[in-house]
Amino acid sequence: MAVRQIRNGKAAGPDNIPAEALKSDVEVTTSMLYPLFKKICEEGQVSMDWIEGHFVKIPKNGDPSKCENYRGITLLSIPRKVFIRVLLNRMKDADRSCTDQISTLRIIAEQSVEWNSSLYINFTYYEKAFDSVDRRTLWKLLRHYGVPEKIVKIIRNSYDGLQCKVVHRGQLTDAFQVRTGVRQGCLLSPFLFLLVVDWIMRTSTSERKHGMQWTAQNQLDDLDFADDLALLSHTHEQMQTKTASVAAVSASAGLSIHKGKTKVLKFKAENSNLMAKLWNM
Template sequence: MSKCENYRGITLLSVPGKVFNRVLLNRMKDEVDAQLRDQQAGFRGDRSCTDQIATLRIIVEQSVEWNSSLYINFIDYEKAFNSVDRRTLWKLLRHYGVPEKIATIIQNSYDGLQCKVVHGGQLTDSFQVRTGVRQGCLLSPFLFLLVVDWIMKTSTSEGKHGIQWTARNQLDDLDFADDLALLSHTHEQMQMKKTRVAVGLQ
């Protein structure tokens, strides 16, 4: 309990601030959501963790039935929100077509962001936080998805290292927010995919 890594900072926003963030989210979410990969079910409407589990179960059952090899690599993105590189995030906002005015507002809200820690009933001096998205902010899940979507999109676009899901389509992974399940038919393909994803997550 005394270790710093066991704790996460949270952002306390005013009620008007929360309402404003909701307005921003509503103005950009639908257009951007249509560009996100179907494999990602986290923080998205009409999608759930249950759907991903059911799909994964079907994949495993089919592999057993057809006596085909199947490799699954589960990845949990440690301290996901805290590790987002903001310079990359600002570029991705524009890449996914977020209106410049909204992207600038979001970016400006992070300029000079400072935190304090309460320990033993005492409040520390403020310190600047230069990475990550704010825990507890309504926009953070959406912003985080942009980063994960880009990482997975670029990591799985080279070659065909997934499993045959339909006659025309391969399935490289199933994701729920920062929980990733990489899929492959061979150990060699899985190693290549895992390496590319690991590079992206760094």
């Protein structure tokens, strides 16, 4: 199952083994990888060949001479990705779509019109999110959320001694160690980051005082999908308080809110028409 879940057409890692080679005969691949995966699970140690990645720079909009205008993707071993997929299949719930959250947000806006109430939405953006996560906090959160200690050990060991080489003009630089964050390009990274974000939101909104009244008994404080966050409040003052709390808890996990890219959207119902105003934090 895990071998078939790996997508074709992806660049191979440092070992130059493409996904297509592994999927050409799944039974043979499984018989070859199973003893290795079993040994990793028993000993908690990953292959040393898996700790290296090749870092590829993908340009974004803006001045190409500035580092912040590039997005980095790490090319990792495809057999490693198969093993990570095995771990994910054991830990992760069935996939959900971001359309679930979009639909919920639309319902909230429509309810604001119906109830003639103001609505503030803070679309929060983290600066260098994946690269900034504090790993010591991450290991604690894995245990906090009930991930078996054996799996925590495997994940942690896969980050020990982590190193990258940058692909520049077709050549590789010398290797350097990566001591913070989760790996761009790793199947496990979105799941790990999601645990951190979930803990941040649960901790910063634990008092349940500044959210939207969703049901008679419950408030809705935020809508999240991966690193896309939408904080919800009725008033400007409540939103300021909530944002400050989220920023403080985020900082304890190594994350910082990008003030330039974080936007607040204000909805105000007037005469059954929804008025919207957008501004920066």
